Amino acid sequence: MTAAVRAKGAGKTNVDRFLTVLRVVMIGFIAISLVAFIAQQIAPENPFAEWRHGDEGATRLSWAQYRGLLVTGISQGAMYGLIALGYSMVYGVLGFINFAHGEVFMVSAFTGFIVSTKFDAAGWWEGAAFFPAIIITVALCVIVSTSTAVIMERVAYRRLRGSPRLIPLITSIGVSFFIQEAVRLVFGPGAKGYPSNPDWLEERLPWLGIEVKKLVVIIIAAIAMAGLWYFVERTKTGKAMRAVAEDKEIASLMGIDVDKTIVKTFAVGGAMAGVAGILWGILFRSVINTTGFLPGIKAFTAAVVGGVGNLGGAMAGGVSLGGAEALGPLMILEPWGIPGVSQLRDAVAFTVLILVLLVKPTGLFGERLSSEERA
Amino acid sequence: MSAVTASTGMPTAVSKGAFDVDWRQIARTGGLLALGLVFIALTGMPVGLDERTVIEPWLSLGLLSLTFLPFVLGYTVGHEKVLEGVAAKAKGARDVVAGAAVGALGGLGLSVLVVLVDNFDLRDPLVNWSPQLVEMLSFDQSVGFGFVAWIAISGALGAAGGALHVLPHQVRRAVVAAILAVLLTAIFESFLTDVIDQLEFLYASRGGLTNVWAVVVFVVAMAVSLSGGGEKLGERRAAYQAASGPAKNRQTALFIAAFSLAMIIIPLVTGKITQELMANVGIFMLLALGLNIVVGLAGILDLGYVAFFAVGGYTTAVLTSPNRGPDWPSWVPTLDGPGGWLIALAVTIVMAIFAGLVIGAPVIRMRGDYLAIVTLGFGEIIRLLFLSDWLGGYFNGAQGITNIPSADFGIFEVKGTDPRSVFYLVMVLAAISIYISWRLEHSRLGRAWMAVREDESVAEAMGINTVNVKLMAFVVGAALASFAGAVFSAKVGSIFPTSFLILVSIVILVIVIVGGMGNIVGVMVGALGLVGVLGGPKQPGLLQEFSEYKLLIYGALLIWMMLNRPEGLVPNVRRSRELHQDEFLQDAWLRGEVDRDESTTEAEASANLADGLGTNGGAS
Amino acid sequence: MSHLLEIEQLSVTFGGLHALKDLDFHVDEGEIVGVIGPNGAGKTTFFNMISGMVTPTAGDIRFEGESLIGLDPNQVTQRGIARTFQNVRLFANMTILENVMVSQHCRAQQNIFGALFNTKGFKEEEAEIRRRGEEILGFFGSRLVGYRLEQPASVLSYANRRRLEIARAMATRPKLILLDEPVAGMNPMESRELTGLIGRLRSEWGFTIVMIEHDMDVVRDVSDRVVVLDHGETLAQGSFEDVSTNPAVIEAYLGRPLEDRAAADRPMEEQS
């Protein structure tokens, strides 16, 4: 905390100087990369073009390709955002990172797989029957993921209230591994394929060229986000949540049942992850027991990028991160002629996290934390 | 919730009746047991471990995986936590009844499962929903037999568990010890026969203790326990802990000497399997010792600790292997031949320190939990860089660096094909690590780490440069991890990015936590118990059969430890105080120990208490 | 002449709220200055700012002629300013001796190699740190020494915790000690005793002391000079007698509803 408010001048240590250099280097690197990228895209004959793979020269992307990248980034980011909401809410209320939140998402995607294959076998996953089928599937996914989150809280976290804050974090790592492994053992290793989507979902919109399913993902994410916002800002339960997030003790003095509110927070976060899970299933049509792990961590990254505790920020952070992942390797690394940039995508995502925490530790849109959490 | 009779220190035989039990609690525990058993059955453990015999011919590891829970829960359901000075419930038939009820309820879960599996086909999502499961659960008899059998077996085990309460304290301990002795002798068959070939007579030819020897082991263990063998050890330990000053130092020295001697002798008499196992344990012990400094002493949760292991491994590999990437400039030497490894080790340590600084500096000012995630990110970044095609010219990407020569010391060569030599090398490095940890813990740096762990901003106000101090923890931890990396690459002879997954960080963390954060002995016990028995992320342990379930057990263990024993098996006194601060304060308050020699008013004591709780939450 | 501590036009705002405003203040070597004022007057913020935990929005703090602005708390301590906390913040799980030893960190020279190789210099310094620790604890009579040395600080009584906090501040070898309500929560006998100790801190150890205190008896007994803060501004300065008869001060203490004070006090507790 002291770092955030330090004035320039006397107290600079070597670490500070190193960090300043690091910030400058990272931002400078990104700036140069972007310039190089743009130069390479505009004109194949320029000094930057030679940075690329030697003789091949610069390759230019078409508008359709940019659009494809952007849409995929946003739809991926929307899912990160949905998961990030759960992180953000739990962090806001309990002040710890629920590492296992990604597994809630995975459990939902798994439920979706099981239910959808059953519907498919019954011939319900196409034609008009698809709509009732998908609604039932979504409902089941949300129910399962919500219960997972609530059980998790009851079994693993409730007893840890008030213990040093790294303890629940470590516990949640254990929970995460346990769920991952339990799913692998009970449902078998290997990827599970969703049935094929109805054709209309796979088609592209004539005027935008966007795949319908990605558009659906973005729209549903937006609706879920709006619903959540309404819930937290306007309903009584939502207000109770904010009160608990601000100060548990005072909230309980005000007659708010803190335990219940915390359970509700987990439930709402779980439901959001549940929605993300089934969207994931429709978008990628495949799920494996580790599906939740990396997206979970990335979603946390998204929450930090947007500013922890800030719901709108979580969504914005998710979309930013999705965009950065989709475009970053191509725009930042590729211009330097680095081969196999997509391999480094996760590295880019984590670098975004580090950069945000170095440059703006409160996230792009500011944190909303209770006073005790800000320490 | 009735029957509270005053405890007179002896189990009161009189109780209000065998059926005067808390039925709600029983229903709850029984339900949980049923769920747990069904879950275990569906993970495939019973069938998967059925091949492995524990006691020939009737008890397999698979069967054991289903039967130990009813016993344990049967015991715990009757088990009331007795607070000193608070009345306890009377023991007696009601414990047995409660245990039996819980066991039977749990068994009912399996009974229902066997009927369901037999009649419905859910194999599509549930892979272990198989005919083999039915076969196993019904003991190759009819399903009806299985149905009845599980209620009976589980009920009987629960009752047996509950019956333990009825036994006098000493006998109870002896029985538990004897059961454990039989199971351990059976389960550690491969280890015991590897250490002493002649022990093979204990076991049947296809594995498993024979009935006769099972009984013998049981009786012997019981006799030893009843004769007070265990007690004496316990007394010795207590005496050691109570001792202080030169007496304690002498005892410590004696213990260290005995331990070192054992470490030198054991590999000489054991076979290669054990040596290999111990070499692997040693590598993880090195890693855990390093992480212990970071997490245990300085209180920094580093989830990317594997990065330093990777840096250590790769640096040594690059410096010694002729097969490193082609893009290295020629001035980077290839150090094979005598002493080469030592020089490489020196460079490796420097590189690890450098990595520690580079990774540490950006994260060190972050909040504890942010730091955890960011270090995890760094761990991944480092692995991805080693894996990438971009740096493939240096680190061979996915193909890894192979043909890493053995560590040649001229007079003594440490090579992977000779696990004993690896073990000795690891032990020397572990001794160095332990020495470093111990020296630093008791220096001003160690005190500063503790202060930072307790309350960072106060530490800062007391003139401690917390950034430097934490960075130092990072760097020392990194250097110790690089030891492990250097040995690892010389031992395996090849190094791939897949050896450095996040999982490794987590496993090391589990070792530190299970053993006891901040305690060197605890870390050693943790490494031995976890990597030695269950196995490391890519290393088999004694229980090779468990490798499929290893991570599940790691996860469950982590949760259980955090909930019930956050200070670990061998706790660091201070650390455990910290983790149980409220309880300590309450205890102290209850016992009136807050301040005997002063006029302590009640208000003061409660202020005391409140204050303790306050600092508890405030530290970050 | 130049003062030991000199504060000029110091201001700080928290989210638009002026916690301190244009504060001028100075302490001379060997003085004991009492800082009083109603709750929420900005006293603790004032200490936090001197000790580097909060960076002022404007103004300057000079210690021995050098500015402290922008320094980390540990650097401030290094320069010779130590403090205690209003809500006693000991290292509760470290032993009493360790609490005092760890506070000498910034006065010790030995590095990691000394510790590793157990050099002569290291051993001597450790012994010296220990000796000094015991000496400082001995200052408080028999309460913190003997068998107590190896006990965790958490077992201490409230009063003893306050004493240990002062001992810990002394261990950093400061020139100036900032005491934040040193006798809060003590019974009259204990606070009388501590008042005497504060006087001895100056006479025997040569510390200059700035002290926030609500107990007017203590303030009167030891302070050479008293500063009254209210709403982040200096209300009055001078000897206790002058100040206590100042009508503005009386007004500030009596003329405000309690709730108001409590609310205004909150932001200052945030620096943890």
Place this chain on the structure above:
Amino acid sequence: MKKTRPLIAVLAATALVAAACGGDDDDSTADEPPAAEEPADAEEPAADEPVADEPMEEGALGSVRVEPGDAIQIRSLESITGDTSFLGIPNQRATSLAIADYGQIKGFDVDLGTPLDDLCSADGGQAAAQTIVADEQVVGVIGTSCSGAATAAGPLIGEAGMVLFSASNTSPALTSDQQGNAGENYNVGYYRTAHNDLFQGAAMAEFVYNELGLTTAAAIHDGDPYTDGLATAFTNAFEELGGTVTGYTAVAKEDTDMVPVLTEIAAGSPEALFFPIFQPAGDFIADQAPGVPGLEDTVLLAADGLLVDGFLQLEQSEGMYFSGPDTRFGENTNQSTGVSADAVLEAYDAEYGEAPSAPFWGHAYDATSILLDAIDAASTMDGDTLVIDRQGVRDYINGVSGYSGIIGTINCDEFGDCGSQKVTVIEHLDSSDIEASKANVVFEYAP
């Protein structure tokens, strides 16, 4: 404290037992490892052999004596847990079937012992190999599943005089570059029936360039040594043929959103895209590639990693080409056991209730029967005792030529490559009839 007491008692008990039983012959056990302390009067040759007391004719590596009533020991070392178990389990099972079909050798049973796990990693392979070599009765090992495991296990097993015979390692480093140069990790005593990656890469390149007539191609691997090696082999061979490689990149195994990497590939507008990776990443590439502008008409090709039912059943895999070992075993019959491929599959299904999950079961079966043949050929009877000459086992396998196995005709080269070296490319037409697709061979490569 209370809780730890029983444990202590157990330890004490164990220690007592150990002391009691170990006491009387402690000395003899302690000397057994060929350490250094032994007095210099020992004249026995290379002390590794425990029972080399009889000076009989034997090869440089010593021999194994199997007493009457004992069994000949071989081991299985495959990846049988975790994500790669789909690869290792069929190998291990086929090995058991082959042993059962083969029957006794000179009246001695063959025992596979407890199946060992290579954990698909170097460290796992090494640890398991250490377990194997601890038992000096072991003659040979069928395994490993993963090349990385063989890299670490090979030296140990080779040094112990045993043979390591793999059914699914394909890395050129383990054998040779096919030009007569030993690979970096070649060890004497290592053999495999799987094809060398260089073959498959060349086969695919040949197919794309000559059969499909495409001149530009790109390749994607997933950071697995196998896929990286194969993709490299393909691009090298393709360029050698005169084609242009427009892109060579990688994804992470956990990636799901492939649009960025495909866009990167699309920038070079390749006519063919070879991604010899595994599920699930392969699913996403096949699914998303047609939607990326610039890749609509690109021919998608994959290798045996995706030649699995789970992938072939996906609609999006239709129209793709797959290279892989020739799995049209049909009437092929193993000459040692006289069992045909179909019969093995039938037995497999009867025993394990499912079809093999990876195509290397036939390779494992043949590897096992060749090893057993070699043991038969290299062993002699000494009274009632069977004496197996370790060097003889190797010599026999080195000399294998024209062996007719389930996977075809097997010839071993000097670096242990014993595969039938026949790679086929199939065209996948119908995701609802994958058996037909598997049989739809459009290209054969057998140099």
